Amino acid sequence: MAQTTLKQKLGTTAAAAASVVLCAAFLLPVAWMVATSLKSTSEIFAIPPTWSFEPTLEHYQRFAGQARIVSRYINTIIIAIGSSALSVIVGSMCGYALARLRLRGAGVIATLILVSRAIPPIALVVPMYLVFRPLGLLDKHITLIITYTSFLIPYVVWLSRGFFIALPTALEDAALVDGCSRLGAYFRIILPTALPGLAATMIFCIILAWNELLFALILTNREAVTIPVSLAGLAADTEQGALWGPLTAIGTLTVLPIIVFALFVQKYLVTGLAAGATSGATN
């Protein structure tokens, strides 16, 4: 008996060590990005590369107090959260129907929704521009929120469909017997039960929306421009070149909020997805 525990302990320690090493390997490029953002330009271009350096905030100061960057930050937050929330609410209803309700052609509908993600964004953005412009909808937060749902909803439908299949049926049956309508039962009983899974889905949606570039580039000019557009400008600077310092600095600033958010909801991240992933492909 004691031998097994020892063996188990050893196994756990080995697994822990290995996962820390692997995690570090995946994080190394990001760590490099953060380190580079804190180096002076001459240290960035040292040959051979340096390991220790005098940290400086000069590259961050470039953005501090730039009204444009701050407002674009706020735009990005509004648009990412808005589009993700809308997608999760709407998409999860669909996912529920496809998973639980008797629906003619559910499989075909699910496949079609999934495949709509394969349309090249370039084929969507130009016609969208042509429609939105005469309607006066360019450069509005709501426009980006709505258009982002076009690529987020399929994602939500596909994942949430999995969660609902895994959910026990007893709860909603009880609600239905109590005289609730399906819709009432859904919002009162089912949605709260699936909340952790939906929270995880929402994190993925936020990440996708947070980094979206092409729609933001074409559909905004001034008021609703997002951070990825600023980054694209920095990376394609035709005067100074892509300056490594500023680029890594704003890159770090962009990653930070999501990391904080992810650590905050890490509990949901694994338990939430669990149900969805296991049964996602079983039906």
Added chain:
Amino acid sequence: MTRLEALGGQTSKVTAPRRNLRRVFEPYVFILPTVIILITLLIYPLFYTLQASLSNFDTFTFSPATFAGFRHYERVLQDNNFWSSVRVTAAYLLAALPLQLALGVSIAFLISVQWPGSKIVRALFIIPMVVTPVVAGSMWKMLLDPLWGYVNYLLTLIGGKPVLWLADTNLALISVVIIDTWRWTPFIILIILAGIVSLDPEPVEAAKVDGANWLQRFVYVILPMLRPVILSAFLVRWLGAIKMFDIIYTATGGGPGNATEVINMYIYDTAFRSLSFERASAMSVLMVLAAFAFTFLFIRFSHWVER
């Protein structure tokens, strides 16, 4: 199961026609918002793309002008660059998807082991996905730079020779696959991990009692149970991968030659650089059709495997 449920509903209660009607229409209330949003947003762009692919496109008004038949499709199918981009895309998918799946499943298994810091490690794995593609591409370009990059420096430290990661025709696509794997393996890890955590623990315990070691348990017990999760992760990843190009755009620009020009990048350049919207549209249509066909096959295959 849903059918049984429905039958039960019909027999247990006094069947009122209104109730039946509600049963039929109710599901559509649930899918309606999604369908309306997707159709509103996608139907016109799809129609426009289809129309543009069949017309002589007028760049001066940005609209399809006269009907051109299948001329653009013919041109696309005779275009060496198109077929080259199809080959590059296929090579990238064949290398990246299995690699990411294998790595993702193994790492997920590894970090599914509980220890005091395991939750933090799991959450940290999300970070590579968060880095904006433009930054991720530039960042890797810098890391792989033969002059100032850390990767070659580390190589020389351990006695290797400096390598031209992005400038060498044969290596460039491999480098792209490495970057893509770094970026998207975490997605697979998180989904598979979620699957592992929610597995029924009983068969695993039973195998343990029977004296199976961890590798045997993984290969013969856990992996088969995970098959549906793996397939589902694969589907989502596959549909993301076929339209990937942002990283390539910043890291190699499709070069050297057309070594890293994937189909979606070629469509982008044709539309926005060469301003040949009609050809870009024809390629988009072909790409969506191909994506649909393959996805359908994958889903069929997954059903077949489960049975």
Added chain:
Amino acid sequence: MFASKSRRVFTIFVLTLIVAISSVGLSSAQEQVTIYGMVNDAFARIWLENLVPAFNEKYPNIEVVIDPVPYGELLPKQLLELTSGAPSYDFIVTDDPWLPQLAATGLLMDLKTDLADVTDPDYNWDDFAPGALAAGEWNGGQYSVPVRSNLLLMFYNRTLFEEAGLEEPGEGYSWDDLAADLPQLVRDTDGDGTDDVWGIATYFGRDPLTPTIWQAIFNSNGGQLFDAELNPTFNTPEGIEALQYHIDLAQYGPPGVSAYTFTDTLEAFRQGRVAVMFNWGSVYHGVAINPETTSLTAEQVGVAPLPGGSAVDSSSHRGIWTAAIPREAANPEAAWTFIQWMTSQEGEVFTSATVGQFPARISTLTGEAPQDWLVDVFAAINAGYDAIGQGDMWRPRLPDSDGVQQILALHHSRAMTGDVTPEQALADAEAEIIEFLTDKGYYD
């Protein structure tokens, strides 16, 4: 009765008040105008911070709003903006090869004729260097005017030339001279057995701007991409030779130079690792003056046009940013006031001294340089204008200029990596360009 009467009086009173207030508001609104411009992200900020305030000192009633767009998506955005309904911009700033595409829509104003009435009588069109002004011409109309003159120039690191025991490039420096110098500029300065400074960095990787280097070499030897009927004329022994020359240059670059485009080139030169760089003139400030971006000083950095060939004794290529005004713009006069100010002699002196952009007027270029470091730059630009004028050194003047450059870039890159021979690359490029232009209806 009484109540309704008083209400009527009250209504009239209120209406009068509203009319009075709004007429005051209107008259002041007429004076105060806001104009909107779509500008390359790379210089939008410096315009906002330095250029606009200076303009507003003289014209406080014109507010200038500048929207930056990243370079890569600027052309499609401007094209969409122009072609789909009432323009939301009063001026757009566009790159050299894009102007024909934008002008061909018929949606830009001809600045010389449409705005003649509101042009300052002192605004001297003839003072512009003809090669520079040509960047805004299309089909005989003047659809835009140079605001940010830019040419391919040769930058050289004087210290590295000196250390290698070489004379720095002077008048009449030729491609052969460069070929002779380059091997000696690759050196191991710290004696550890590996080279650590190199001869050259420039565009070699896959990029629409990479062929401009080949084009400059080809043009300076008398070659042209097309004849008058748009038949490709570059698949010739001279064209192949120029391509081979460009490819061979990469032997003398740092490791990985074969993938270099704009940024890598710039960084290698700014960090003092290469002796020669071919790049756009507008990088000069960031290369020689601004300590935040460069390790070099103005004394170290020499600047001149690219070397000369058999037909023209120096070479360059044009990449001038010009400003245009949409035909349906809301405030074309105010926009033209801003652009005139910026491109007047006074404006050019100001912008070259503070915004780091180069003039297109002969009087500015030959006049007293507003900053010491601009003396060399002005001389190089002057010589560059001569060269481009003599050798027609610019990208094809067609609406589909970028499409042609895109095809050239691909096949250039294939030759660069050794996938195909230069002969094969140019033959493929020729065939593809003919197919592309046929498709676009150029030979109808």
